Amino acid sequence: RGQGSKSVSSSLLTQRMSAHIDAAGEVLLERKGCAGVITMNRPKHLNALTLSMIRQIYPQLKKWEQDPETFLIIIKGSGGKAFCAGGDIKAISEAKKAKQNLSQDFFREEYILNNAIASCQKPYVALIDGITMGGGVGVSVHGRFRVATERSLFAMPETGIGLFPDVGGGYFLPRLQGKLGYFLALTGFRLKGRDMHTAGIATHFVDSEKLHMLEEDLLSLKSPSEENIADVLEAYHAESMMDRGKSFILEEHMDKINRCFSANTVEQIIENLRQDGSPFAIEQLKVINRMSPTSLKITLRQLMEGSSKTLQEVLTMEYRLTQACMGGHDFHEGVRAVLIDKDQSPKWKPADLKEVTDEDLNRYFKSLGSNDLKF
């Protein structure tokens, strides 16, 4: 109060106004009670993240970090179906084909935002109610608190469209229990509701009908500390009875997953699954065989390297990978088959794992020199 430079106090003045809605309305940035609330507002597109949204969220996040009257930051979706179904990759694929620079800027700024969330100085609460995939995971999983509901649905499905689980997937996925992250990354397996909490994607689980009350309770806190916020979330989490008795959907398969996915090559993982021979393993084998071979190899190496890197190092690595994928074949083919024509039968090139050489892989991971992502 009264401290800080003139520029800080003038931005505080703007904060006191109740709502700052941008012209397009794609994202709402509002001060409510003790919190700054980010609402991704493209319900017809399942709140898919666009560059313009990122360009609004990032500076506001930075401002709220410095604002002494903002004690926490909440991010949520709108429309009731999705928190955020991903980045707007259709736009990126189209821009690339039109030879525009969107893909360079989009991934760079998205990853900078992801990093900002990870290092956010204020408690960050993501209300991940509904579909949370790809880019949606990026703006939530690196935050301090993630609250899932019975409607939540998580996946990193990128290997199915010729990409890889980016947005820091190379950081958090290998850090999940056992080889769960490797399994999720290669197969795009969906986790629902309480399972997201068991897996560690979500920190808390509440009933969706209680979410509004939870938000109200958070907003009405007075100068809360991180513990105060955690206490509120804990209370709602403890109160939720939904699916409490149900065991983790992958419980009985974790041993298998840990065994089969402890390999250094995708070919070995596939061989392990084949040898295991159980219905689960065979099913996952079928899933993996539909994915882009290039993506599978990129993903495995990305996670293996990411397991010992910092988040920033991972994001730098991932930025190189995105730019290489933009110039390649599979990403555009994946977007066509899965998002545009929806025929669900992409024709990958190369079509076979053995045609993806270590040399090819090295090219994907190569530094971009002056174009490398810097924080």
Next chain:
Amino acid sequence: MASLDRVKVLVLGDSGVGKSSLVHLLCQNQVLGNPSWTVGCSVDVRVHDYKEGTPEEKTYYIELWDVGGSVGSASCVKSTRAVFYNSVNGIILVHDLTNKKSSQNLCRWSLEALNRDLVPTGVLVTNGDYDREQFADNQIPLLVIGTKLDQIHETKRHEVLTRTAFLAEDFNAEEINLVIEKRYFSRENNQIPGFPDRKRFGGGTLRN
């Protein structure tokens, strides 16, 4: 009179769930006394005053397209049926509360209709496996109607209705559970109280 805007609503569901009875009730304001198997597609019309009593009141033709058939049909039959799925404004999914299979098949019915006409938003990377994902992209309003509630014993009703509530949620649809009770047959002219006498415009039935 001035031509009216039309709204096309599909009525889908397994054989025998009560689609024709439902359509007849909505359009003719009467209970269908002698239901028979619908062959092909039967269309009936209801004239509806949208936002009646307000300044925005507007009269619409609601065309109810009652498409017969089985969800397990051969693909050649399905592709023939697909012509009925064009330019749909809404879908009513009908299932028989006494028949669990008819509820389970609703998913396949709606996918059959939606896949025909859906303009991709290009957002969701779906592998076609998870219910909530498949319908997340959908902008066409869905209504799930459960029939023959009266034929379920009082004690079992709660269990059945809980099951169907989850169903409607997966589709992100609104849900209504109907009773077309036998006692209505005893009334004069089979009129249903509470359904005001609606204007009918000779909406014939197209029978193959």
